[in-house]
Amino acid sequence: MRLLVLAGTEDGRELAEALKLRGHDVLVSTLTTYGADLALEQGLQARSGAMNEETLANLLKDGSFAALVDATHPYALKVKEMAKKVCETLALPYLRWERSNLDLENHPLLHWAKDIPEAAQIAARQGERILLTTGSNALPEWVSLPDLKNKELYIRVLPTSQVLARCESLGFKPKQIIAAQGPFSQEWDEAMFKQLGIEVVIAKESGKVGGTLEKVHACLSLHIPLVLLRRPPTETKDTQPIQVNSIPQFIKHLEELL
Secondary structure (H helix, E strand, O other), X not given: OEEEEEOOOXXXXXXXXXXXXXXXXXXXXXXXXXXXXXXXXXXOEEEEOOOOHHHHHHHHHHOOOOEEEEOOOOOOHHHHHHHHHHHHHHOOOEEEOOOOOOOOOOOOOEEEEOOHHHHHHHHHHHOOEEEEOOOOOOHHHHHHOHHHOOOEEEEEEOOOHHHHHHHHHOOOXXXXXXXXXXXXXXXXXHHHHXXXXXXXXXXXXXXXXXXXXXXXXXXXXXXXXXXXXXXXXXXXXXXXOOXXXXXXXXXXXXXXXX
């Protein structure tokens, strides 16, 4: 069957590739051209660019898709809600692939925050040199928070001209910007944290894919506090992700459902 897969992450592309190997006609949609290029390198059909409700609806109708598979990042709230709404309007099946959460034991160096303001408050109490590894989209909110005004803030972001321009427009100097493509190993993280003299790290709980666990191990190894943003509670009983532990199980459920 023909499927539209919203996927800008590694596990999203892995899912799309597995669907293709099962014989499905898959189109991967990503926000960035870089994400689409990665999909194309894996032999997948891909398109890129931001979509609103109208453009997504037109894409689904014009492409005669049997379903939409949402494999976007756990924190991509606006995209998830838009995709659900469009699919409901078109009476098209919406299936959500959600990577599993990290199962972390309590530790005095691990601090959980429900949102960005709380994360900033916690981090500000832990040290002066703070590293943000939460991406570039929410940087305006981070820099506006009074808790971080007098802190030495470093950011790790994707090395694209658009992202770097956004960072510079917010006042970040080159010495504060680490522009690199992840995910990163524990060894890479440890070396960078030590090189910059980082005293606190802030990250998203992005699951087992994406390098979060490596950050956890690096921080614990160096005795650096790590502030983790909890995943936003957006799912309802009618739109819960398929509760499976692997991509093969997800595909099996998808094929049975459709």
